[in-house]
Amino acid sequence: MIEAVGLTKRYGAKTAVYNLSFQVRPGTVTGFLGPNGSGKSTTMRMILGLDRPTAGHVTIGGHAFRDLPNAPRQVGALLDAKAVHGGRSARNHLLSLAQLSGIPASRVDEVLGVVGLQDVAKNRSKGFSLGMGQRLGIAAALLGDPQVLLFDEPVNGLDPEGILWVRNLMKMLASEGRTVFVSSHLMSEMALTAEHLIVIGRGQLLADMSVKDFIAANSAGFARVRTPQTDAAQREKLSAVLTEAGGQVLPEQDGALRVTGLALPRISDLAHEADVRLWELSPHQASLEEAYMRMTQTAVDYRSTDDQLAGFAAQQGPGALLPDAAAPVPQPVPQQGWYAPPPPQPGVPHPGVPGSGPVPADQNPYAQPVQAPVQEAAPTPPSLSKSDDTTPEDAR
Amino acid sequence: MAVAQVLNSEWTKIKSVRSTVWTLTMAFVFTVGLGFLISLLSKDQFSKMNARELQFIDPTLTSFAGTGLGQLAMIVFGVLVVGNEYSTGMIRTSLAAVPRRGAFLFSKIGIATLLAFAVALVTSFVTFFVGQAALGRFKASIGDPGVLRAVFGGALYMTLIAVFAMGVATILRSPMLSLGILMPIFFLIAPILGGVEATRKIAQYLPDQAGTKVMQVVTPENDVAPYGPWGGFGIMVAWAALAVLCGWLVLKNRDA
Amino acid sequence: MIEVAGLSKRYGQKLAVDDLTFQVRPGIVTGFLGPNGAGKSTTMRMMLDLDRPTAGAVRIDGKRYTDLKDPLTYVGALLDAKALHGGRSAYNHLLCLAQSNGIPASRVGEVLDTVGLTAVAKKRSKGFSLGMGQRLGIAGALLGDPQILMFDEPVNGLDPEGIHWIRNLMKSLAAQGRTVFVSSHLMSEMALTADHLVVIGQGRLLADTSMADFIRTNSRSYVRLRSPQQERLRDVLHQAGITVVTAGNGTLEVDGVASEQLGELAAQHQLVLHELSPQQASLEEAFMQLTAGSVEYHAHSEPASGQGWGSTGGEN
Numbered sequence: 001m002i003e004a005v006g007l008t009k010r011y012g013a014k015t016a017v018y019n020l021s022f023q024v025r026p027g028t029v030t031g032f033l034g035p036n037g038s039g040k041s042t043t044m045r046m047i048l049g050l051d052r053p054t055a056g057h058v059t060i061g062g063h064a065f066r067d068l069p070n071a072p073r074q075v076g077a078l079l080d081a082k083a084v085h086g087g088r089s090a091r092n093h094l095l096s097l098a099q100l101s102g103i104p105a106s107r108v109d110e111v112l113g114v115v116g117l118q119d120v121a122k123n124r125s126k127g128f129s130l131g132m133g134q135r136l137g138i139a140a141a142l143l144g145d146p147q148v149l150l151f152d153e154p155v156n157g158l159d160p161e162g163i164l165w166v167r168n169l170m171k172m173l174a175s176e177g178r179t180v181f182v183s184s185h186l187m188s189e190m191a192l193t194a195e196h197l198i199v200i201g202r203g204q205l206l207a208d209m210s211v212k213d214f215i216a217a218n219s220a221g222f223a224r225v226r227t228p229q230t231d232a233a234q235r236e237k238l239s240a241v242l243t244e245a246g247g248q249v250l251p252e253q254d255g256a257l258r259v260t261g262l263a264l265p266r267i268s269d270l271a272h273e274a275d276v277r278l279w280e281l282s283p284h285q286a287s288l289e290e291a292y293m294r295m296t297q298t299a300v301d302y303r304s305t306d307d308q309l310a311g312f313a314a315q316q317g318p319g320a321l322l323p324d325a326a327a328p329v330p331q332p333v334p335q336q337g338w339y340a341p342p343p344p345q346p347g348v349p350h351p352g353v354p355g356s357g358p359v360p361a362d363q364n365p366y367a368q369p370v371q372a373p374v375q376e377a378a379p380t381p382p383s384l385s386k387s388d389d390t391t392p393e394d395a396r
Numbered sequence: 397m398a399v400a401q402v403l404n405s406e407w408t409k410i411k412s413v414r415s416t417v418w419t420l421t422m423a424f425v426f427t428v429g430l431g432f433l434i435s436l437l438s439k440d441q442f443s444k445m446n447a448r449e450l451q452f453i454d455p456t457l458t459s460f461a462g463t464g465l466g467q468l469a470m471i472v473f474g475v476l477v478v479g480n481e482y483s484t485g486m487i488r489t490s491l492a493a494v495p496r497r498g499a500f501l502f503s504k505i506g507i508a509t510l511l512a513f514a515v516a517l518v519t520s521f522v523t524f525f526v527g528q529a530a531l532g533r534f535k536a537s538i539g540d541p542g543v544l545r546a547v548f549g550g551a552l553y554m555t556l557i558a559v560f561a562m563g564v565a566t567i568l569r570s571p572m573l574s575l576g577i578l579m580p581i582f583f584l585i586a587p588i589l590g591g592v593e594a595t596r597k598i599a600q601y602l603p604d605q606a607g608t609k610v611m612q613v614v615t616p617e618n619d620v621a622p623y624g625p626w627g628g629f630g631i632m633v634a635w636a637a638l639a640v641l642c643g644w645l646v647l648k649n650r651d652a
Numbered sequence: 653m654i655e656v657a658g659l660s661k662r663y664g665q666k667l668a669v670d671d672l673t674f675q676v677r678p679g680i681v682t683g684f685l686g687p688n689g690a691g692k693s694t695t696m697r698m699m700l701d702l703d704r705p706t707a708g709a710v711r712i713d714g715k716r717y718t719d720l721k722d723p724l725t726y727v728g729a730l731l732d733a734k735a736l737h738g739g740r741s742a743y744n745h746l747l748c749l750a751q752s753n754g755i756p757a758s759r760v761g762e763v764l765d766t767v768g769l770t771a772v773a774k775k776r777s778k779g780f781s782l783g784m785g786q787r788l789g790i791a792g793a794l795l796g797d798p799q800i801l802m803f804d805e806p807v808n809g810l811d812p813e814g815i816h817w818i819r820n821l822m823k824s825l826a827a828q829g830r831t832v833f834v835s836s837h838l839m840s841e842m843a844l845t846a847d848h849l850v851v852i853g854q855g856r857l858l859a860d861t862s863m864a865d866f867i868r869t870n871s872r873s874y875v876r877l878r879s880p881q882q883e884r885l886r887d888v889l890h891q892a893g894i895t896v897v898t899a900g901n902g903t904l905e906v907d908g909v910a911s912e913q914l915g916e917l918a919a920q921h922q923l924v925l926h927e928l929s930p931q932q933a934s935l936e937e938a939f940m941q942l943t944a945g946s947v948e949y950h951a952h953s954e955p956a957s958g959q960g961w962g963s964t965g966g967e968n
Contacts, residue, residue, distance in 0.1 A: 036783050036811040131688050156808070159688040159837045160939050185811045188840030224929075228912070265880075265926045277919045279912040282876075282929025292812055398754065401722075405752035412744035413737060485735035489792065492700045492729055493752045495718045651703040 001026055001179055002047060002148060006056030009042050009203075016042045017203040019056065024181045024198070026147070029174045031194030031211070032183040035296050039203035040183050041079075044152055047181075048077055060148050072101035076141035077150040078134075090128075090136050091121040097140055111139040116165075130157025138166070148179040155189060167193045187289035201296045211288060218294045219286030223264055225271075226256040226280035234276045241274040242267065256280065402494055402503040410477060410507055419473035420515045423466045423554065424522075430462030431523045435530035442534045454614040455536040456546045459527020463550065463611070464587075466519070467557045467604065470512065471578050474561030477508045478643075479571030491652045501647055505562050505640060509555060516554035520547050542613040542625075549610030549629060556629075556636045557582075560603055563639025567646050596620065607632035653678055653831055654699060654800060658708035661694050661855075668694045670855035671708070676833045678799070681826045683846030683863070684835035687943050691855040692835045693731070696804055700729055712800060722753040728793030729802040733785040733809070738778030742769055742788050745777060746795060755796050763791040782809025790818065800831040807841055819845050839936035853943045863935070870941045871933030875911045877904040878927035879918075888921045889914075903927070 002024035009017040017039040024030045034040045045051040047058050049065030060068060060075055068074055088096070094108045112118045115135040120128075125136060134157050141149055151170070155163045170193055174180045184190050190197075190211075197214050199207040207214055225242075227234040239249045239257060247262035259267060264283055271278050410416050438458045442450065481487040481504075494500040524547045528535035536543050565574040582604055589599035599605050600621050609621060609628025623631065654676040661669040669691040676682045686692045697703040699710045701717040712720060712727055720726045736745050746760040764770050767787040772780070777788060786809050793801055803822070807815045822845055826832045836842050842849075849866050851859040859866055867873070879885045882902060889896050889906065894914075897905040906914060911930040918925050 033812070035813055036781060129688060155838075157837075160685075160839050160936060161687055161943070163837065163839075164936065164940065185809075185815065186807075186838060186841070187812050187815075188844075189838070192840070226911075228916075264878075265924075268924060268926055272924075277915060278925070278928060279915040280928055280930060281915075281925060283927060289812060289816065293816060296813070401754045402752050405748045405750075408744060408748040408751055409737075409740070412741065412748070413739040415739065480737055480739075484737045485732060486737045487735075488697075488700075488702055488731060489735045489749065490752075491702055492727075492731075493724050493749050495701050495720070495723055649704075651697070 001062075002058065002060050002181060003062075004043070004047070004056065004058040007043065007046060007053050007058055008055040009039070009046060009051060010054045015203055017046070017053075017200075020200065020203070020205055021056075022198050022205060022208050024179055025196070026179040027174060027177050028195040029170050029180045029182060029193050030196045030198060031190045032181060032198050032200075033185075033187075033190065033292060033296075034183075034200040034206075036185075038201050038296075040200065041152065042203075043200070044077075044079060044150060044183065047150065048075070048079070070101055070144075072097070072146070073103070073144035074146050075148045075150070076144060076146040077152075078137040078141045078154055079150070079152045080137075087124055087126060089122050090117055090125050090139075093125060093136065094139060094143060098143055101144055103144055107143060107145075111142045114142060115139040131159060131162055134158055135162070138169070146178075149173055149181070151180070151182045153184055154182060155184070155186065163189065187287065187292055191288035199292070199295060206295055215286060215288055215291045218291035220260055221283065221285045222258050222260045223262065223267055224252070224256050224280060224282045224284055225259055225267060225278060227271075227276055228279055229255060237274050238271055238276045241270050241276075245270055399499060399503060402499055403507055405494075406504045406507040409504075410511060413480070415476045415480070416473065416511070419469050419476065420512070423469035423473065424515060424519045426469055427460075427462040427466030427519050427554070428523045428526055430465050431459045431527045432462075432530050434461035435459050435527040439531050439534060442531070452614060452617045453534065454612060454616075455528060455531050455534050456524065456543050456613045457611050458531065459524050460520075460546075460550050460611045462523065463554065463608075467554060467582060468579065470516070470554050470558045471561040471582060472575065473512065474508065474558035475565045475571050475574045475578065478504065478562045478565040479569075479574055482565075482569045483571050488652050497647050498644060501566065501640075501644055505559065508562060509559050512558040513551060513555040516551040517548075519554065520551035523550065536613065540613070545625065546611045546613045549625065552629065553607045553610055553632070556607060556632050557604065559636040560632075560639050563636060563641075563643045566643025567639065569646070601631060603632045603635035606635075653713055654833060655711040655714075656695070656699070656708070657711070659695065659698060659705050659710060660707040661691070661698060661703060662706040668855055669698070669705075669852075672852065672855070672857055673708075674850050674857060674860045676800075676831055676850070677848070678831040679826060679829050680847040681822050681832045681834060681845050682848045682850060683842045684833060684850050684852075685839075685842065685939060686835075686852040686858075688837075689854075690852045690943075692852065693804060695852070696729070696731060696802060696833075696835065699802065700727070700731070702731075722755075722796065724749065724753040724755065724796035724798065726796070726798050727800045727802065728796055728798040729804075730786075730789040730793045730806055731802070731804045733782065733789040736777055736785075736788065736792075739776055741774050742777055742780075742791075743773040745788065746791060749792055750795055753796055759795060759797075763794045766794060767791040783811060783814055786810055787814070790821075798830075801825055801833070803832075803834040805836055806834060807836065807838060815841065839934065839939055843935040851939070851942060858942055867932050867935055867938045870938035872907070873930070873932040875906045875909060875914055876927060876929050876931050877906060877914065877925060878902060879904075879923060879925050881923055884921070885918070885923050885925075888917065888923060892917060905931075 004023075005021050007017055007020040008015070020039075020043060032040055032043075042051060046053050047060065047065065057064060065071060065075065091108060091112065094111065095105060097103075098105060098108050109118070109121075112121050115138050117132065117135050117139065120132065125133065128136065134154065138151075138154065141151070149170075154166050154170070158166060167189070170180050170182060174195075182190075182194065194211055196210050197207060198205070199214070207217075209217070225238065227238055235255070235257065242249050242257070242259055242262060245262060245266070247267070248260045250258040252258050262270070264281060268278070268281060435458055442453055445453070481490060490500060491497065524538070538544055538547065561574065561578055564578055565571060568574045568577070581602075586599060586602045586604050589595040589602070590605045597620075606623070606628040609623065610625045612625060621628065656672055656674050659669055659672040660667065672691075672695060684692055684696070694703060698705050699712075699717065701710075710717065717723060717727070740748075742764065743760060746763065747757060749755075750757060750760050761770070761773075764773050767790050769784065769787055769791065772784065777785065780788065786806065790803075790806065793803065801822075803818075806818050806822075810818060819841070822832050822834060826847070834845065843863070846863055848862050849859060850857070851866070861869070876899070877885065882904065886896055886904065889904075894906055894909055897907070899905050911928055915925070915928055918928070
């Protein structure tokens with residue numbers, strides 16, 4: 001259990017962290033999110049007693065880090081994989097850490113095995129790749145078999161196999177009842193790893209809630225509807241009917257419709273009434289990234305310009321040259337994951353996003369089931385289009 | 397790819413880093429300052445000399461006594477101009493922009509050489525006049541035979557030292573390694589070898605020992621060098637050319 | 653268009669890249685995947701003639717990289733965000749690159765603006781964070797307005813806003829008809845960005861295929877059905893000879909039949925469907941399946957120490 005109370009840190013005139021209070025509970029992986037410069041690293045450093053808070057305090061299991069008896073056996077941290085003496089071998093590096101806190105040498109070989117570095121244990125860490133350095137840092141964090149673990153960007157430099165491994169490792173550590181606190185910029189990765197989120201922006205707490213609630217509160221889901229490709233009229237008809245029924249309909253790149261504001265059963269119902277067959281009717285929840293972007297968009301330090309190609313001759317909008325866009329489709333949804341409408345720019349209301357305020361989970365338009373038959377038949381299986389590979393698993 | 401573009405680019409590179417300014421400033425300050433101090437001290441020493449000894453005093457060379465230290469700053473300049481490309485990783489960006497490695501290297505060395513020569517020329521003349529002022533009645537005049545050549549040669553010497561360093565840094569691809577080798581050579585090994593009778597025959601063909609000859613106006617009493625001022629300078633040019641050539645071959649054939 | 657033909661690179665005994673042949677086509681984002689040590693970076697470096705191939709060749713629009721006049725106007729590459737002199741300001745760094753390729757100096761300000769570094773343009777890049785360095789590297793790649801762009805791990809160090817931005821940037825560059833070649837270890841990121849994949853392992857080509865095909869070939873896909881008339885639906889599917897798996901919370905899963913077909917089938921039998929969604933495994937799963945044999949540093953399961961932690965290796 002990590003507990004921060006009114007944590008504040010000022011560097012001269014700049015307040016890096018302001019009045020931050022949160023708890024990181026054992027048994028779950030807690031993600032720590034925030035834009036660059038939001039104070040994540042400073043907070044991590046204060047938790048580990050590396051920086052002194054200007055005001056407030058942070059405790060681990062009820063003690064300040066500096067007061068912890070034998071801290072390395074209670075808290076393990078990976079802050080910066082390069083904080084290693086490059087001339088020392090991996091094994092000696094860990095051995096020196098182990099000896100400092102009375103950890104038996106046998107544990108060193110164990111953790112080297114856990115992170116998969118046993119074959120290079122005798123090599124000097126200078127020659128390590130970023131990914132290997134990261135594994136060594138994780139080994140050091142695990143060394144004391146601590147109950148509390150902090151990881152700052154743990155998957156940095158790891159390859160897909162390593163990323164999967166770290167993800168499973170963190171989940172397993174949490175399932176053993178440990179406290180696992182992870183900061184990362186990779187939303188898709190966080191969505192797969194963390195159950196709980198603490199989000200800060202400009203040094204202040206923006207959210208402290210479960211991943212599920214966070215997504216529900218900060219973004220709207222939608223339905224993806226596809227009608228038989230052979231019959232464009234059906235699509236137009238359905239689009240008109242859905243709009244009339246109060247839904248917002250946007251065309252997608254592959255000819256599917258993105259519908260917000262109507263529950264799936266209701267869409268099914270309306271399609272039946274309009275005599276339109278459906279080839280797809282999938283619920284999509286917005287991604288963690290989208291929810292996050294929505295929440296933090298005012299708290300970003302270095303923002304790129306919206307027009308990414310200011311100086312380029314060809315200034316077509318995204319997707320303008322895609323063959324699908326040749327169809328008479330007004331304003332195709334930019335193909336960015338097919339499920340996530342772009343975060344609305346300040347002052348520009350996005351058609352797919354009703355209201356910018358948080359939507360309580362119980363107002364999910366897909367919550368109330370309504371019945372409707374779907375009819376007619378002419379089984380002509382066309383090939384699946386590219387967009388079909390988006391699954392709700394991807395869209396967490 | 398026009399060579400002018402690459403030269404322009406290298407000029408931007410060289411003037412946009414601080415190390416250029418401080419190494420060249422140090423080259424100027426050391427050479428002029430130390431030359432002035434030694435000239436001052438030499439004036440006292442000269443005034444105690446007899447007529448025979450006074451035949452062999454070389455006021456021009458005396459005022460260039462600071463070159464020994466100033467050349468170290470020039471070596472640092474040369475090493476950093478090339479070596480920093482490697483130590484920072486910029487070399488990969490540079491070679492992606494200019495894949496013709498010969499054009500890249502010779503433009504870089506060319507621009508750095510011109511800049512070094514401009515600074516060295518100013519340094520040389522300032523050193524001469526400041527030194528002569530300190531020498532008082534023992535001073536040489538710029539119009540005396542061989543003096544202008546020596547002063548000009550001083551500038552060429554400083555420049556070639558930098559070029560030699562650039563070549564070595566291109567071969568070794570590391571500023572630390574290059575400095576670790578060049579500094580002891582020019583600061584310790586060459587002077588020691590040159591100072592000992594038995595090894596002088598070899599040492600006199602080292603770049604700095606040979607190159608220094610161009611700054612001499614008066615031949616020392618027991619000079620054994622089998623070459624004159626321009627001969628010595630020629631030996632130094634050969635050294636620098638060899639270093640650059642080897643550097644080019646290394647750059648051309650190795651992975652960046 | 654980048655054409656790689658029979659490309660090999662040997663370092664001493666080790667064959668880092670082994671007879672690689674593939675093409676990177678314009679108009680799409682091509683992802684370049686492989687485990688650590690697979691030879692991705694070496695291949696990208698050979699594309700820019702930074703490393704010399706032991707055998708084979710790379711052609712950029714039919715020419716060797718060395719023969720391109722002003723190469724930055726053909727190919728923009730971000731290989732390593734740290735490949736710059738930290739003592740030089742962001743502006744001067746880009747300026748010297750621009751000058752070497754005859755690109756007007758005004759373009760420097762434009763790309764700095766594009767990547768959002770205008771405010772720190774005069775600062776020395778030494779003080780930049782990894783994310784800012786990455787943005788500067790991207791600015792360098794865009795400098796010559798090239799038709800071909802190469803990015804090696806572009807999202808490294810970027811925050812979510814930056815990740816979102818670079819993803820959309822790459823997509824719009826491809827949409828303009830440019831060739832975009834990007835390597836990454838982040839499968840979830842790749843799944844959102846790339847249209848086509850080139851996968852290598854231990855220096856050899858493992859796959860050169862579209863994203864959809866890659867996932868389809870290397871993992872299980874199914875269609876999820878939800879209906880208020882679940883029993884009837886099950887019967888109808890059964891009669892059609894379709895195998896159904898009942899999953900949790902009242903959904904049915906069908907393997908190997910397209911959602912179009914199921915939609916038509918349901919319509920035929922007047923069945924109400926509340927969900928008809930094609931599901932596919934993630935790119936990560938597909939990638940793991942394909943590369944299981946070619947990983948260099950495998951994390952191992954916890955030795956039998958009884959401490960209870962550890963890793964589940966690549967294939968779980």
